[in-house]
Amino acid sequence: MIELRNVSKEYGIKKALKDVCLRIHPGEIFGLIGHNGAGKSTAIKSLVSVIEPTEGEIWIDGENLVENRLAIKKKIGYVPDSPDMFLRLTAFEYWNFISVAYEIPEDEKRTRLRELTDLFDMTEHQSEVIDSFSHGMRQKTFIIGALLPNPEIWILDEPMTGLDPQASFDLKELMKKHAEAGNIVLFSTHVLEVAQQLCDHIAILKKGELLYDGTIEELLLENKNESLEETYLKLAGRNRSKQQEGTAFDTPLEERGV
Numbered sequence: 001m002i003e004l005r006n007v008s009k010e011y012g013i014k015k016a017l018k019d020v021c022l023r024i025h026p027g028e029i030f031g032l033i034g035h036n037g038a039g040k041s042t043a044i045k046s047l048v049s050v051i052e053p054t055e056g057e058i059w060i061d062g063e064n065l066v067e068n069r070l071a072i073k074k075k076i077g078y079v080p081d082s083p084d085m086f087l088r089l090t091a092f093e094y095w096n097f098i099s100v101a102y103e104i105p106e107d108e109k110r111t112r113l114r115e116l117t118d119l120f121d122m123t124e125h126q127s128e129v130i131d132s133f134s135h136g137m138r139q140k141t142f143i144i145g146a147l148l149p150n151p152e153i154w155i156l157d158e159p160m161t162g163l164d165p166q167a168s169f170d171l172k173e174l175m176k177k178h179a180e181a182g183n184i185v186l187f188s189t190h191v192l193e194v195a196q197q198l199c200d201h202i203a204i205l206k207k208g209e210l211l212y213d214g215t216i217e218e219l220l221l222e223n224k225n226e227s228l229e230e231t232y233l234k235l236a237g238r239n240r241s242k243q244q245e246g247t248a249f250d251t252p253l254e255e256r257g258v
C-alpha cells in the first residue's frame with residue numbers, strides 16, 4: 001500500500017501540495033487528475049524521491065520512505081514527465097543504465113528488453129540517440145526503462161502523452177494486467193476518458209488541494225445526470241462565479257483596449 005500522510009510541498013512561497021492524505025491499495029489502478037499546475041507531478045516526484053515533501057510522511061508497504069529510501073526505490077518503476085537529462089544517450093545506453101541501477105541480471109535484462117522493445121516497436125531504434133526521437137518514441141523509451149526491472153509499483157507521469165493508438169492500447173493492457181496481478185499502477189492524466197476507462201480509484205487535485213478521493217462510479221453517483229467532464233469541471237474548473245461573470249475573453253476586444 002502507498003500512503004501519503006498530510007503531505008505538503010512548498011517551492012519557496014508557492015504551495016504546490018497542501019496537506020494531502022491518500023491511501024492506494026494493491027491491485028488498484030490509481031489516477032491523479034487535475035489541471036496544469038494542480039500538483040500531480042509534485043505528488044509523483046515526492047513518491048519517487050526526486051523531491052522531498054516540506055511536511056508529512058510517505059509510507060510504502062508499511063515502510064517509511066525516508067528511512068528505507070533505497071529499498072523502496074527498487075520496488076518502483078517511474079516514467080518522469082520531462083526526462084531531459086538522458087537525451088544524449090542512445091535508447092540502449094539508457095536501458096543499460098537502468099539495468100545497472102536496478103541490478104538486473106544480464107539474462108533477465110536481455111529477455112525483458114526483447115519483449116518490451118518488440119511490443120513497443122523500438123527494437124530497430126535502440127542504437128539511436130534519444131534526442132533524435134519523436135516525442136512518442138521518447139515516451140516509449142522511458143516506459144520501457146520503467147518496466148525493465150519488473151517493478152511492483154508503476155508510477156507514470158502522463159504516460160500516454162505522444163503515444164500512437166497502438167502503443168497507448170498496449171500500455172493500457174499492460175497496466176490492467178499488472179494491477180490484476182495485485183500490484184499498484186499510479187498515473188497522472190488530463191484525459192478524463194482514459195481515467196474512466198482504466199481507474200479503480202482517482203484523486204482530483206486543484207492548486208495542491210485534494211478535492212476528491214474515491215471511485216469514478218461514486219463520483220458520478222453523487223452527481224447524477226452529469227458527465228464525468230461536467231462533474232470534473234464543476235469541482236476543479238474555473239470558479240462558478242467567474243464563469244457567470246464571464247472571463248476577460250468574453251469582453252469585446254475594443255472594451256479591453258485591443
Ligand SMILES: Nc1ncnc2c1ncn2[C@@H]1O[C@H](COP(=O)(O)OP(=O)(O)OP(=O)(O)O)[C@@H](O)[C@H]1O
Pocket residue numbers: 011014015016034035036037038039040041042043081
Ligand atoms: N521546481 C519548482 N520550483 C517552483 N515551483 C514549482 C516547481 N515545480 C513545480 N512548481 C509549481 O508547483 C505547482 C504544481 O506543479 P506540478 O508540476 O506539480 O503540477 P502538475 O499538476 O503536474 O501540472 P501539469 O499538468 O501542467 O504537468 C505549479 O504552480 C508549479 O509552477
